Amino acid sequence: MIKEKAKKKWDLTRKMLEITDDEYNGVTQEDANLRFIKTKLQIAVYYLRMLDEHNCEYEVPWNKEQFKWLLRKPAGDTKKQKAKDWCHQCCLIRDKACASWSYEEATA
Template identity: 50%
Template structure:
């Protein structure tokens, strides 16, 4: 999949997990939790987009609805745990797949 197609595929998810200026500036417990969840989901999306760039087959460790639910306030300990688990699962999927990737630049 081309980088442009990958960007288009993940654009909505990336917007969902953007940390707003208000969240970034806030230092209360809820803001810390939402920043943690969003950061973990950003990393997971990065790993999944890498898989797409290399046309790797994979099974999503979470659904869009699960992601939206994890981002709903108030953030619970379970939301934090889920986001961390999904990020870790995505990394493992990426690490397993990347052993087969060709990193050589295509020549004209």
């Protein structure tokens, strides 16, 4: 998948994961948890987008309902751990696929 298509595929998800000003400036533990969750998912989506750019086949470690559940309040330790696990799974998928990617130097 070319870079633009891969970016478009994940645009809606990336918008959902944007940290709002209220979340960023929040001082409660729940605000901190939500920032952590969104940050981990942003990283996971970045890895999946890289896979799309290289036309790799993979299985997303979450489904739509699980994703929505993770972003709903209250955001506790269970949700933080789940976001951390998904990010790690996406990293492993990317690392496994990365071995077969060819990195050609761009010539100017």
